[in-house]
Amino acid sequence: MCGTDKMCHVMAIACQKGGTGKTTTAGNLGVGLAKMGKKVLLVDADAQGSLTASLGYREPDKLEITLASIMGKIINEQEVDSAEGILHHEEGVDLMPANIELSGLEVSLVNVMGRERIMQDYIEKMKPYYDWILIDCSPSLGMITINALACADSVLIPLQAAYLPVKGLEQLIKTIGKVKRQINPKLQIEGILLTMVNSRTNYARDISVMVRENYGSKVKIFANSIPESVRAAEISAEGISIFKHDPKGKVAVAYLSLTEEVLGIECESDLQSEAIEVAVHQRTVENGGTE
Ligand SMILES: Nc1ncnc2c1ncn2[C@@H]1O[C@H](COP(=O)(O)OP(=O)(O)OP(=O)(O)O)[C@@H](O)[C@H]1O
Ligand SMILES: [Mg+2]
16 A cells, blocks of 8 residues: 655656657656646656756756766765756756766666665655656666666556567566565556557557556556657657647647546555566466576
């Protein structure tokens, strides 16, 4: 059960497949939550700095204070101020940006004691100031993503409804299970979000049906999926959310509905993630594989 004492919910947005809508979802769900009156911190945990750039900070590599420099300070046991490096976006969300330095930091983590928990130190420091912290992960299951999973309450998994996602999804779910067992027992799967859905094609419909059939009974599949639209693709160049770029469009409507769904489902995720872990374990046994 969700504790009522939970003041701040930390959600990682992760999928190791590239281009599934993680960054677009982090930005727009973040602004959606801010529109609902929530205090939101977005954390860019991808060395590509896509979230940072898509919120209008076009040259992330020129930023001096980023997640990499903050994590570097934590590794060196230097004091970090909660206001340090935070960028305030015009649409009411705060951002801890990232740039290419994060990939250097990821490599150097190999030799760091407690390397899975460096980001956690930072997130714990920020929690008192926010209702929601969304962490936009890179398309990998590397140490920065593990750091994000180690400090998250839940994971939202965006899946592009245009390719067969099952194999990658099981790998991700196994990793989530491992992090849950070994590092972060409170970690839950918030749900799978189908993105870039083109409901006019049979293929996208088949994928949606397949994901729901295979996983729907074990893990939350968000009722709201995100339609494919050139409007959504345009926003990363504009530095604004879909709510500002195309407020009446189908993608804005979908992200607003998703925001409502996320706010309404916080307490449902516990049972589901336990069920999916059991299901993945069973499937692994059936296939004669090892975990
Ligand atoms: N609903 C949508 N309809 C059409 N295009 C979209 C939609 N959502 C995102 N896109 C576009 O698809 C591309 C990938 O989206 P996004 O960057 O959000 O994915 P990602 O999972 O964060 O990628 P990466 O794995 O590289 O971090 C971007 O060019 C984005 O503008
Ligand atoms: Mg991204």
